Amino acid sequence: MILEKNIQILHTLSRRPLSLVGVSLFFILLLMGIFAPVLAPYSPQDVNPANRLLPPQRSHLFGTDQYGRDVLSRVMYGSRISLLIGLSVTIFALFTGTFVGLISGYFHKLGVALMRFVDCLMALPSIMLALALLAIFGRGLVTVVIAVGIVYATRTARIAYSLTLTIREETYVQSARATGVGTLQILTKHILLNAVSPLIVQGTFVFAFSILEVASLNFLGIGIPPYIPSWGADMSLSRVYMTRAPWTLIFPGLFIIASVLSLNLMGDALRDVLDPRLKNIL
Amino acid sequence: MFDYMLVHLGSAMLSLLVLIIIVFAFMHLIPGNPAIVMLGPQADTSAIETLMKALELDKPLHIQFAKWFSNAIRGDLGHSICYGKPVLWLIINRAETSVFLAFFSSLMVLGIGIPAGIISSVKPNSWIDQLVFGGALLAAAIPTFWLGLNLMLVFGVILKWLPSCGFPSVVRSGNIANLRYLVLPSFSLAIPNAALLARITRSSMLDVLFRDYIVTATAKGLSQFKVVMKHALRTASIPIVTTAGFTFATLLSGTVVTETVFGLPGVGRLIVEAVQSRDYPVIQGILLVVAISYVFINFTTDIAYGFLDPRVRYV
Numbered sequence: 264m265i266l267e268k269n270i271q272i273l274h275t276l277s278r279r280p281l282s283l284v285g286v287s288l289f290f291i292l293l294l295m296g297i298f299a300p301v302l303a304p305y306s307p308q309d310v311n312p313a314n315r316l317l318p319p320q321r322s323h324l325f326g327t328d329q330y331g332r333d334v335l336s337r338v339m340y341g342s343r344i345s346l347l348i349g350l351s352v353t354i355f356a357l358f359t360g361t362f363v364g365l366i367s368g369y370f371h372k373l374g375v376a377l378m379r380f381v382d383c384l385m386a387l388p389s390i391m392l393a394l395a396l397l398a399i400f401g402r403g404l405v406t407v408v409i410a411v412g413i414v415y416a417t418r419t420a421r422i423a424y425s426l427t428l429t430i431r432e433e434t435y436v437q438s439a440r441a442t443g444v445g446t447l448q449i450l451t452k453h454i455l456l457n458a459v460s461p462l463i464v465q466g467t468f469v470f471a472f473s474i475l476e477v478a479s480l481n482f483l484g485i486g487i488p489p490y491i492p493s494w495g496a497d498m499s500l501s502r503v504y505m506t507r508a509p510w511t512l513i514f515p516g517l518f519i520i521a522s523v524l525s526l527n528l529m530g531d532a533l534r535d536v537l538d539p540r541l542k543n544i545l
Numbered sequence: 546m547f548d549y550m551l552v553h554l555g556s557a558m559l560s561l562l563v564l565i566i567i568v569f570a571f572m573h574l575i576p577g578n579p580a581i582v583m584l585g586p587q588a589d590t591s592a593i594e595t596l597m598k599a600l601e602l603d604k605p606l607h608i609q610f611a612k613w614f615s616n617a618i619r620g621d622l623g624h625s626i627c628y629g630k631p632v633l634w635l636i637i638n639r640a641e642t643s644v645f646l647a648f649f650s651s652l653m654v655l656g657i658g659i660p661a662g663i664i665s666s667v668k669p670n671s672w673i674d675q676l677v678f679g680g681a682l683l684a685a686a687i688p689t690f691w692l693g694l695n696l697m698l699v700f701g702v703i704l705k706w707l708p709s710c711g712f713p714s715v716v717r718s719g720n721i722a723n724l725r726y727l728v729l730p731s732f733s734l735a736i737p738n739a740a741l742l743a744r745i746t747r748s749s750m751l752d753v754l755f756r757d758y759i760v761t762a763t764a765k766g767l768s769q770f771k772v773v774m775k776h777a778l779r780t781a782s783i784p785i786v787t788t789a790g791f792t793f794a795t796l797l798s799g800t801v802v803t804e805t806v807f808g809l810p811g812v813g814r815l816i817v818e819a820v821q822s823r824d825y826p827v828i829q830g831i832l833l834v835v836a837i838s839y840v841f842i843n844f845t846t847d848i849a850y851g852f853l854d855p856r857v858r859y860v
Contacts, residue, residue: 383563386839387832388798391816398820398828399574475688479802482690483817495688502694502806506702516691523686 285528292522296343303336307492316508326510328501334511338518340492345474345522348408348487352473353466355412356419361462363416364423365450369431378424381417389414390479397485407486411476415469422465426458433457460537467530471523478519494519549851557844564836565617569610571832572825578602583626583823599624600826622830627822632830635815642712642727642811646734646803647796649727653735654742654792659785661739662746666754667773677743684740689799693733693806700729710808730807734799738792745788749781756780782853790846797835 277283295302304324311331319326325334363381367374384392396410430436436453444453480486481495489496494515501511575582580596597603600623601612616623622632661681665674701709712726753759754777762772800813808814812831819827 379559379563380567383560383567383836386560386564386836386843387567388795388801388835388839390798390801391832391835394801394816394820395571395828395832398823398825399571400576471686475686478688479690482688483802483805485817485820495690498691498694505694505698509698512691512694512698516688516695519688519691520683520686524682527682527686 279532281528282532285525285532288521288525289529292342292518292525293346295339296346299336299339299343303333303339305333305336307332307337307340308490309333309336316504316511318508319510325514326508328497328508328511329504334497334514337492337497338494338514341494341497341515342518342522344487344491344493345477345519348404348411348477349470349474349522351408352412352415352477353470355408356415356469356473357462357466359412360416360419360421361423361455361458363420364425365427365455365458367420368424368427369446369450369454374424378421381420381424384413385417385421389476393476393480394483394485397480402485402488404487404491407477407480411473411480414476415473419462419465419469422461423458426461427454430454430457461534464530464534464537467526467533471526471530474519474522474526546851550848553844553847557840557847560843561837561840564840565614565833566610568829568832568836569613571829572600573606575825579825583825596626617833622833623826625819625824625827627819627824627827632826635827636812636830636834639810639812639815641714641716642804642809643797643800643813645712645715645724645727646730646800646809646811647793649724649731650734650738650796650799651789651793653731654738654796655789657735658739658742659746661743662785663750663773663778665743666747666750667769669751674747677747681740681743684736687737689733689737690802690806692736693730693803696729696733697807712807712809712811727809730803730809733806734796734803738795738799742785742788742792746781746785749784750777753777753781779853783850786846786849786853790842790849793842797838 309332311327314323314327314331315329317323317327317331323333323335325338328334328337363377367377367381387395392414393410396413397406400406400409431454436449439449439453477486478493478495478498481493482499484496484499486495487493497515498512501508501515505512572579578593578597580593580600580602581588584592584596601609604612613623620633622636624630625632625635628635661677665671665677668674697709700706707728708726709729713720713723715721715723750773754773759772759777762776763769767776800811801817802813803809804811804813805817812834816828816831818824819831
């Protein structure tokens with residue numbers, strides 16, 4: 264049954280050229296990130312002052328930066344870290360947000376209070392909230408994931424909350440309750456399983472937004488530590504030389520656009536396939 | 546309508562209270578002693594004690610909150626550790642840039658997003674619809690700082706059409722021509738948000754454009770312009786107003802990155818500097834001001850619903 268459904272989803276996706284572009288682009292970036300140590304022509308940390316700010320050429324396809332480091336290699340390693348952080352943020356936001364949303368939707372009184380708190384956290388602009396959390400917990404890979412994860416967990420919680428409110432009123436949930444099925448089982452088996460599709464769709468958008476958000480934090484110099492190659496931090500360094508060496512700015516930016524675009528295309532396609540009613544909600 | 550406004554005012558006040566508590570709790574989430582974190586591990590004990598006294602960190606939590614809250618109501622948000630000046634003074638001093646930037650970006654978002662959405666909804670699947678769809682998809686994926694740097698490179702450095710950096714005050718100099726410094730930053734901030742608004746406008750207009758009363762209005766001989774602008778747009782306006790209100794709030798967020806890219810002396814850049822130097826009173830003050838403006842925008846959006854759709858007033 265599940266296999267049949269998956270084949271149907273793949274079949275529908277394959278008839279949409281834009282979705283195919285999105286999926287292919289994402290997998291290319293993913294493979295590039297995973298196999299960066301094999302594919303990258305140089306080490307991302309190889310400093311070579313004699314080769315600084317070289318324009319794109321055969322030995323350096325994307326040119327070199329102000330330290331003579333190969334831009335292509337750094338972009339490849341950058342995709343590794345960006346996708347890893349994006350995925351971690353998505354997992355964190357989906358788990359935390361879904362948990363809070365489910366609990367709030369099922370237990371009414373607790374839900375009203377929790378959702379008011381979530382709404383208030385959503386009132387603070389995402390990057391400012393992330394900045395404030397980073398100011399509290401300090402810079403680092405884990406803190407970036409938690410700070411940006413909290414920002415997107417609030418949005419996920421809102422969606423999980425409204426889904427739970429709708430699903431808990433369905434007759435099959437009420438009959439399960441009447442037959443004495445435990446709360447935990449109702450929450451996981453009956454409500455969560457029926458809310459999975461929209462949450463997966465939300466996950467792809469969280470993934471895309473978190474890549475942009477983390478790149479912005481790295482650009483501001485407040486994200487992950489500077490010794491780890493990342494698209495945002497590389498562009499922040501290269502802006503000083505952007506008139507002399509625009510390639511140091513253009514290529515990392517194009518990779519951010521490609522990854523966000525591919526995820527948005529995948530999200531749009533998944534939304535239309537899994538639940539077309541969500542088109543105006545997400 | 547009065548009851549409707551009262552209910553939403555109450556809800557806004559409650560949100561504000563919770564936000565005030567969250568912003569207050571912010572400094573108390575810092576692991577360890579906030580005074581040591583701010584001054585650094587090398588700071589001597591007397592300096593730490595002085596700062597703890599100044600920030601009232603040596604008092605019980607409820608007294609700290611009462612003091613902080615009563616000070617905040619009177620406009621005293623504390624003193625900056627780095628600048629040695631009152632936080633509110635710093636924010637007001639930097640507010641001009643951010644307010645102008647958010648205002649011009651909002652105008653651009655509304656001026657580009659709504660017409661683009663309307664045009665593509667009137668001619669679905671035409672080349673113009675495809676163009677708007679493709680443009681919106683691409684614009685939503687472009688990092689604001691990358692777009693800003695490229696605009697700066699092309700229009701500021703290569704073509705030299707517009708200034709690419711800084712913003713001399715309009716209020717202090719009285720020179721309105723200084724606003725040209727904000728053209729590139731506003732545009733780079735507006736584009737991703739305009740893309741979102743265009744997509745929302747298109748989908749909510751498409752929901753309305755094929756309804757019976759629109760067909761009737763067209764059959765009565767009204768011009769397409771009148772049908773679209775007078776009959777369809779008003780019905781489709783609720784999601785558009787929601788997104789526009791939400792957009793203004795995200796623009797406030799966007800100023801953080803844009804002001805850093807273009808070297809603008811605004812509140813966004815102030816919070817980045819404060820985070821870098823762990824100037825917690827400034828971070829706390831900015832969060833509070835932003836939270837208040839967000840609650841105000843939300844309240845205004847809710848009131849706008851009441852005017853646009855009378856049914857909402859009775860829900």
